[in-house]
Amino acid sequence: MVTTAGDSKATLVAEIQLPEGPRAPFIARRVVRAIITDAPPSRSVDAALLVSEVVTLMYEPNVTLTVRVEEIGRSARVTASSSGSTDAPTDEIVTKLLDRLSDEWGHRGNEVWFDLELVRRQTLSHLSDEELFELVSADRDARDEIFSRYEGWAASVANRYRRGGAHADDVGQAASIALVNAIDRFDPDFGVKFTTYARKTIIGTLKRYLRDTTWSVRVPRSLSDTTVELNRAVAELSQKLGRTPLPAEMAEELGRPIEEVEDAMEAALAYNAKSVDAPFSEDEETSLIRVLGSEDEQFDLADIWHSLEPLISDLEPQEQEVLFLRFFEDMTQSDIAEVVGVSQMQVSRLITRALDTLRARLAPDTA
Amino acid sequence: MGLGPQLVLETTRIGELDVVVATGEIDLASASRVEIALEPFVGQPIVLDLRRVEFMDSAGLKVLLHQRFRIQESGGDLRLVVGNGAVGRLLELTGVSEAFSISDSIE
Numbered sequence: 001m002v003t004t005a006g007d008s009k010a011t012l013v014a015e016i017q018l019p020e021g022p023r024a025p026f027i028a029r030r031v032v033r034a035i036i037t038d039a040p041p042s043r044s045v046d047a048a049l050l051v052s053e054v055v056t057l058m059y060e061p062n063v064t065l066t067v068r069v070e071e072i073g074r075s076a077r078v079t080a081s082s083s084g085s086t087d088a089p090t091d092e093i094v095t096k097l098l099d100r101l102s103d104e105w106g107h108r109g110n111e112v113w114f115d116l117e118l119v120r121r122q123t124l125s126h127l128s129d130e131e132l133f134e135l136v137s138a139d140r141d142a143r144d145e146i147f148s149r150y151e152g153w154a155a156s157v158a159n160r161y162r163r164g165g166a167h168a169d170d171v172g173q174a175a176s177i178a179l180v181n182a183i184d185r186f187d188p189d190f191g192v193k194f195t196t197y198a199r200k201t202i203i204g205t206l207k208r209y210l211r212d213t214t215w216s217v218r219v220p221r222s223l224s225d226t227t228v229e230l231n232r233a234v235a236e237l238s239q240k241l242g243r244t245p246l247p248a249e250m251a252e253e254l255g256r257p258i259e260e261v262e263d264a265m266e267a268a269l270a271y272n273a274k275s276v277d278a279p280f281s282e283d284e285e286t287s288l289i290r291v292l293g294s295e296d297e298q299f300d301l302a303d304i305w306h307s308l309e310p311l312i313s314d315l316e317p318q319e320q321e322v323l324f325l326r327f328f329e330d331m332t333q334s335d336i337a338e339v340v341g342v343s344q345m346q347v348s349r350l351i352t353r354a355l356d357t358l359r360a361r362l363a364p365d366t367a
Numbered sequence: 368m369g370l371g372p373q374l375v376l377e378t379t380r381i382g383e384l385d386v387v388v389a390t391g392e393i394d395l396a397s398a399s400r401v402e403i404a405l406e407p408f409v410g411q412p413i414v415l416d417l418r419r420v421e422f423m424d425s426a427g428l429k430v431l432l433h434q435r436f437r438i439q440e441s442g443g444d445l446r447l448v449v450g451n452g453a454v455g456r457l458l459e460l461t462g463v464s465e466a467f468s469i470s471d472s473i474e
Contacts, residue, residue, distance in 0.1 A: 024395070025395045029394075045453075097425070
């Protein structure tokens with residue numbers, strides 16, 4: 001850990017004076033994470049942890065701390081300096097983290113600095129995917145290497161799910177996060193290819209993302225999924241037919257009942273909803289909000305029920321009935337027992353079994 | 368954004384267990400709040416659920432080590448529930464995971 005005095009090629013990226021007070025480490029982390037964006041995700045996480053440690057170590061009331069980020073070749077150098085005096089770090093946990101996570105660190109005058117290589121080491125590029133997945137839980141470079149191999153592919157999967165209103169950067173970022181999750185969770189023993197598994201994770205994440213962020217009115221999940229497919233079918237068919245396709249043609253193309261296609265077309269309208277506060281017209285004072293009633297809590301349940309419908313319809317008829325009575329009609333187990341004509345214990349078992357089945361079927365998408 | 372409440376702590380009871388659920392980030396600014404939240408349970412068994420903590424550094428770790436010591440000294444027990452996120456990684460990197468009784472779910 002010797003300080004090197006003459007770092008000739010250091011380029012200053014940013015220098016930020018932290019606000020006084022105990023929020024300093026928090027602000028320092030935000031700054032560093034915002035600056036180090038090109039690095040593999042695990043490196044920017046490490047940089048945030050280390051800067052937090054160093055700033056905490058140097059923190060004293062009434063002392064001004066500054067964080068500086070420089071680029072030196074393939075590394076970032078992060079330096080925290082104090083307007084007071086700073087001793088070399090001796091804290092056991094902090095020095096352990098600096099030793100383990102940084103490539104080099106040191107202390108000079110009133111500063112503590114550390115270096116992190118931001119460019120992946122190339123030594124893993126000769127390994128096969130299978131070999132990399134063996135290493136992934138122990139070696140962050142293996143994880144970064146897999147990430148870099150599939151980054152472009154993930155972006156192309158994500159691109160197909162982009163729609164007006166969803167920002168390309170956000171969709172790309174959601175896809176990157178999904179890819180990292182897929183890498184962490186994938187187990188070659190699943191017996192499927194990584195791309196099969198990752199595609200499912202990415203698409204699942206994006207569908208949730210699009211549903212949660214870009215609809216101005218929240219639409220049940222199964223409906224907005226259909227709308228994504230619908231948009232694609234409209235584009236393809238329009239090209240093939242040379243005109244806007246009819247609902248029946250779209251239903252055939254998607255292999256869905258026509259009612260479902262019509263629901264999805266309706267749902268697509270929610271994508272651009274009107275403000276309830278806006279006056280109906282320029283010379284009118286009444287706005288939509290004044291003529292609307294309040295929201296019925298049952299709407300949320302109906303939404304959930306509708307989202308789960310495809311799964312629920314696969315359950316035994318009796319299980320379906322019991323679930324409906326319990327969660328939609330809000331009946332007690334003993335009331336259900338009376339209506340259905342079984343014991344309360346059996347109702348309890350039916351509910352447990354139905355919920356287990358639903359969880360198991362949801363798991364491949366959400367686990 | 369990102370300047371909202373940094374850490375939310377909720378104390379609940381799950382069956383016979385007292386559980387403190389932490390959500391957010393534990394660092395210099397918020398670690399003392401973890402200490403305060405655990406304070407009433409010195410001398411008792413207590414579970415600290417850290418699965419929804421997105422960030423923790425050694426400031427948080429020191430509070431946990433300190434409170435674990437106090438709770439055990441007085442005949443209690445501090446158990447951590449940790450996912451595979453930032454907290455698990457920190458415990459592993461610093462080698463203090465052995466000091467705690469850790470599980471990945473509340474049972």
